[in-house]
């Protein structure tokens with residue numbers, strides 16, 4: 001007989017199993033019902049698992065996203081792979097979220113490969129205070145003379161080598177930021193810093209459109225080994241940014257120790273602050289963020305203007321007539337002429353509307369779940385202000401597709417589109433701190449160029465009208481004929497450029 005006794009089955013494991021199954025059923029039911037009861041904003045249809053998130057083709061997405069406005073309205077939602085992106089297609093929606101709900105929508109997404117844009121928090125607030133003080137409307141008045149000097153140098157360089165106008169415009173914008181931020185002379189800036197800044201900015205503009213790298217949409221990919229291509233790119237990108245920020249900052253500190261530092265925003269802050277390691281860190285990164293953000297946006301606007309003038313000679317003529325009448329021909333324009341030049345101001349507004357240099361603004365990230373217009377917006381959603389759709393909203397007397405500075409000169413505001421001053425520089429708490437400096441730069445570079453040069457198509461008449469599709473959108477290289485309007489203007493340029501002190 002068998003000595004193996006039959007044991008009585010223990011009922012507990014079966015009960016555990018039953019409990020686990022019931023729990024799983026409850027969880028699945030809850031998830032399914034909560035998903036059904038949660039209303040997300042509308043968006044294109046999705047596929048299983050990946051949803052519709054891969055519909056966002058990052059490069060040059062603004063035109064497609066603007067078309068979606070006709071189908072889905074002000075809010076277009078993309079989701080899948082654990083991520084969500086909300087595109088805001090109207091100023092009303094942008095104001096409702098970025099301004100009225102600023103504590104939820106002032107954070108930045110983390111762009112893995114390029115720029116560690118500061119999250120909304122204590123460090124950002126400290127840097128922001130420093131930037132505001134240094135770049136307030138009254139503080140930027142002291143840079144007028146530097147900006148006028150750089151405009152004169154820009155004219156001289158274009159006059160000497162007109163085919164290189166792209167490079168000259170870029171240099172003028174970057175030199176300004178380097179002078180204001182670090183007090184570096186044009187020669188030092190040119191020889192030591194600008195080429196590295198160009199390479200870095202190129203990397204940033206390519207990679208900062210949300211989703212430019214799949215790892216921004218798939219957070220777990222950030223933990224892949226360092227030999228994975230985008231991880232290598234990320235390490236390289238962060239190294240480039242660190243060099244961009246550290247080199248000129250150390251330059252100022254060295255010059256201060258030697259007693260030869262020129263006046264600058266960084267020197268001012270270093271002199272006024274109690275410089276423990278933490279404050280040094282804040283000043284260094286605040287200065288670096290101005291340097292990184294300030295050059296490319298300004299030169300894109302000026303290049304857009306040159307292109308617009310090649311395409312619209314009648315508008316150039318009107319601006320020149322006004323400049324000749326108001327400024328006269330005995331001198332070059334000054335920033336103080338701005339208030340007396342309505343046509344030139346209208347033309348600059350139109351350039352900003354015709355080709356917004358940041359067509360998708362700079363993305364934000366929600367830091368809490370929210371409900372807007374009855375739709376749920378999950379925490380961590382990347383929120384994109386599609387300013388392109390505001391620029392091309394059919395409003396006012398003229399079609400948005402035309403280049404018409406006159407649209408800004410009609411007497412009734414109701415007949416105008418939404419003013420670029422209200423959306424070009426961003427919104428609410430994260431509005432561009434360089435706005436006042438930038439408005440002056442754009443004004444003086446453009447009005448000086450228009451006052452001194454004739455701008456027309458190249459000899460073969462072929463003008464390339466294509467634009468970079470990264471975060472900052474500027475014209476791709478095009479040819480044009482740029483020459484002083486007269487021998488007297490040429491002499492004036494030479495004379496004024498020789499007097500510059502930058």
Ligand code: HEM
Nearest residue numbers: 289290293294297298362424425426427430431432434438
């Ligand atoms: C035409 C020229 C310029 C345009 C169109 C422009 C536009 C913008 C926009 C749209 C933003 C994002 C704001 C938001 O998220 O709501 C921004 C941010 C920023 N801009 Fe500008 N900008 C220009 C020039 C400058 C200049 C000259 C500087 C510095 C001297 C500068 C420094 C910055 C900085 C530091 C940020 C980041 C602010 C933050 O994240 O809190 N910008 N700019």
